[in-house]
Amino acid sequence: MARAERRTWLVLLAGLALGAQAAEGGRPVFRYRDEHGVLHIGTGLPPGQAQLGYEVIDSHTLRLLRVVEPAPKAEQVAQQAERLRQQRAAAEAERAAQAERQNRDRMLLQTYADESELLRLRDTKLGNLDLILRSTQNTIGHLRQNLAQMQATAAEYRQAGRQPPDTLLRAIERTAADLAAQERAAEQTRAEQERVRAQFAADLDRYRRLTGSAANARP
Numbered sequence: 001m002a003r004a005e006r007r008t009w010l011v012l013l014a015g016l017a018l019g020a021q022a023a024e025g026g027r028p029v030f031r032y033r034d035e036h037g038v039l040h041i042g043t044g045l046p047p048g049q050a051q052l053g054y055e056v057i058d059s060h061t062l063r064l065l066r067v068v069e070p071a072p073k074a075e076q077v078a079q080q081a082e083r084l085r086q087q088r089a090a091a092e093a094e095r096a097a098q099a100e101r102q103n104r105d106r107m108l109l110q111t112y113a114d115e116s117e118l119l120r121l122r123d124t125k126l127g128n129l130d131l132i133l134r135s136t137q138n139t140i141g142h143l144r145q146n147l148a149q150m151q152a153t154a155a156e157y158r159q160a161g162r163q164p165p166d167t168l169l170r171a172i173e174r175t176a177a178d179l180a181a182q183e184r185a186a187e188q189t190r191a192e193q194e195r196v197r198a199q200f201a202a203d204l205d206r207y208r209r210l211t212g213s214a215a216n217a218r219p
Contacts, residue, residue: 031055031062108207115207122200126193133189136182143179150175 031041032054045054053070057063072080112118150172154164 029057029059029062031057105206105210108203109210112207115204115211118200118204118207122196122204125196125200129189129193129196133186133193136186136189140179140182140186143175143182147172147175147179 029041029043030045031039032045032049032052033039034046034049035052041057050068051071054068055064056066056068058065108118150168154168154172157164157168
């Protein structure tokens with residue numbers, strides 16, 4: 001018989017003997033593995049074993065009565081706490097989103113008597129943005145023309161073997177910077193147009209759902 005098997009049988013035989021003693025005294029019998037994985041059966045738990053987990057068994061039949069799982073490690077406790085924190089944060093975010101949706105619904109119903117008012121406001125905002133974009137594009141056109149003329153003048157100086165005047169070079173630099181700024185402004189205006197279209201599309205769809213006017217919807 002292998003050494004490990006003999007050791008296990010000895011533990012079990014010792015456990016049976018302890019079980020008989022425990023039956024007489026009415027004490028529970030514990031079965032557990034220590035920190036090294038060695039199986040023990042006894043009427044008491046050594047210090048710290050409760051944290052490692054144990055089983056309570058019947059002193060007559062060695063039938064399993066109760067299992068006490070090992071206490072979670074610090075890392076497991078931290079992970080569980082983080083999961084709970086994330087769950088609470090997600091629940092709070094959902095409550096906030098629900099409150100925001102309710103406020104938005106109330107605002108839509110209180111602000112617009114019918115969907116034609118909403119469409120009119122949409123068209124007004126888009127019209128204003130279109131005017132801004134046209135003005136910006138007009139400025140961009142002038143700046144590009146001026147920049148091209150100044151760059152051509154500077155090229156003529158260089159072709160003649162002369163250094164372009166500092167005032168001309170500074171004007172080219174300023175005009176190029178202004179042009180870049182206007183081009184960024186145009187892109188921002190286009191982005192705002194898309195945002196307004198998307199927002200009003202969502203508001204219009206929600207308004208129709210709230211008022212039951214989806215069946216009579218018009219673009």
